[in-house]
Amino acid sequence: MPYTYVWDLFVRVFHWSLVVLFAANALVIDEDSKLHHWVGYAVVVLVGARLIWGFVGTRYARFASFPPSISGATEQLTEIATGRAHKHVGHTPLGALMIYNLLATLLLIGLSGYLMTTTMFWGADWLEGLHKLAVSWAEIAVALHIAAVVYESRRLKINLPRAMVTGYKDMGPE
Amino acid sequence: MPYGVMALIAVQVLCAIFFASDIVADLRTYAERGLSLTYLSFEAAATASLCAAILFEVRYVLDLLRRKASLERSASIAAMALSDVIEAHFDQWSLTPSEKDVATFMVKGFSIGEIATLRGSAEGTVKAHLNAIYRKSGTHSRADVLSLIIDTLMNEPASNAA
Amino acid sequence: MSNRIILKTALAAMLTLAAGSAYASERHGSIDRDTEARIRATLTEQGYDVRKIKSEDGLYEAYAVKDGVRMEVYLDRDMKIVRTQTDD
Numbered sequence A: 001m002p003y004t005y006v007w008d009l010f011v012r013v014f015h016w017s018l019v020v021l022f023a024a025n026a027l028v029i030d031e032d033s034k035l036h037h038w039v040g041y042a043v044v045v046l047v048g049a050r051l052i053w054g055f056v057g058t059r060y061a062r063f064a065s066f067p068p069s070i071s072g073a074t075e076q077l078t079e080i081a082t083g084r085a086h087k088h089v090g091h092t093p094l095g096a097l098m099i100y101n102l103l104a105t106l107l108l109i110g111l112s113g114y115l116m117t118t119t120m121f122w123g124a125d126w127l128e129g130l131h132k133l134a135v136s137w138a139e140i141a142v143a144l145h146i147a148a149v150v151y152e153s154r155r156l157k158i159n160l161p162r163a164m165v166t167g168y169k170d171m172g173p174e
Numbered sequence B: 001m002p003y004g005v006m007a008l009i010a011v012q013v014l015c016a017i018f019f020a021s022d023i024v025a026d027l028r029t030y031a032e033r034g035l036s037l038t039y040l041s042f043e044a045a046a047t048a049s050l051c052a053a054i055l056f057e058v059r060y061v062l063d064l065l066r067r068k069a070s071l072e073r074s075a076s077i078a079a080m081a082l083s084d085v086i087e088a089h090f091d092q093w094s095l096t097p098s099e100k101d102v103a104t105f106m107v108k109g110f111s112i113g114e115i116a117t118l119r120g121s122a123e124g125t126v127k128a129h130l131n132a133i134y135r136k137s138g139t140h141s142r143a144d145v146l147s148l149i150i151d152t153l154m155n156e157p158a159s160n161a162a
Numbered sequence C: 001m002s003n004r005i006i007l008k009t010a011l012a013a014m015l016t017l018a019a020g021s022a023y024a025s026e027r028h029g030s031i032d033r034d035t036e037a038r039i040r041a042t043l044t045e046q047g048y049d050v051r052k053i054k055s056e057d058g059l060y061e062a063y064a065v066k067d068g069v070r071m072e073v074y075l076d077r078d079m080k081i082v083r084t085q086t087d088d
Helices: A009-028 A034-056 A070-082 A093-115 A125-156 A160-166 B003-033 B037-070 B077-092 B097-107 B112-119 B123-137 B142-153 C003-015 C018-024 C033-045
Strands: A003-005 A168-170 C049-056 C059-066 C069-075 C081-086
Touching: A009 A034, A009 A125, A009 A160, A034 A093, A070 A093, A070 B003, A070 B037, A070 B097, A093 A125, A125 A160, A160 A168, B003 B037, B037 B077, B037 B097, B077 B097, B077 B142, B097 B112, B097 B123, B097 B142, B112 B123, B123 B142, C033 C049, C033 C059, C033 C069
Parallel strands: none
Antiparallel strands: A003 A168, C049 C059, C059 C069, C069 C081
């Protein structure tokens, strides 16, 4: 299993678009601006598209290929504990958990953000607090995600970030 | 499966994140709010203790998972007792987690090729691990290692093999 | 997983808590209860449904709804409305 095509174009474009949009909204764009809203809605649309693709897309893009699994995650932890290094083609169980966490958090951010613009919830402090808390949670999750990708890349000796750009994973000799 | 401790670790991590972010925020505004640096040091020390506890628990869980992996499919009392004796030897020899895993497979009778497949590594890597195991245990072969372990089981002091 | 790697991951995660601190430092801009009550009374008299009050840049800022329109109403220290902004 040497050079394997894993991530289709949609998954890759989705991933990096999300990086740019989230970073822009969280770090650069003025939170009182209209642009902040539009970027937020764009993220929600992207996530929605990814949810659909997760059911009709290519093999490793489908959620069925990386279901949320505590036992799978424990198996992966056992691999790490014993120094074993079975290379995974698609998303690993721990990676899957992070993905579902991020997708859900982004939707929560988008939903709370939208509700803040409605007359019913205009000025609701708790909603703004929820929005900001979700954003902080997403930022922490992203930092953990980056650290984990770096760690797994070194452990399994596969350049994972590059794989998410080119779509190909160098799985090494058979 | 140590799900309980894993859940505990997850909760403690959330707590540690919450407390640490609170400290960072306090550091920015402590003067105007009348908090003393002494108070903040206590906050920081408490949070650091929590982080240290988390680190110990993570090590504990990984060690538990490792021992569970070596016990795969054998749950009899005899098997667990034997596993304890083997683990004690591995600890005594200061084997790394990878070396312990390879040594366990070796004791169970797997060939180098089989060990490589089971671990997802190359045969050369397995051989390097085996060399380290022999060196650290003062032995030269699988038979020597097994002999040391059986000696302990039968409660007889090992012959001068160091 | 060696201790050093666990430690590094933990430190990396903790360092990004600046994000969390941004949330935690949401204590600026709040005002005392009496002032808030006065602002609320002033605006309610003028037909505003007042939702939230805080201070920003030396002015008091109220999030309110009037005639179904979402607005931000800015008042000065004398409780005079100096600026309104509708949310479209």
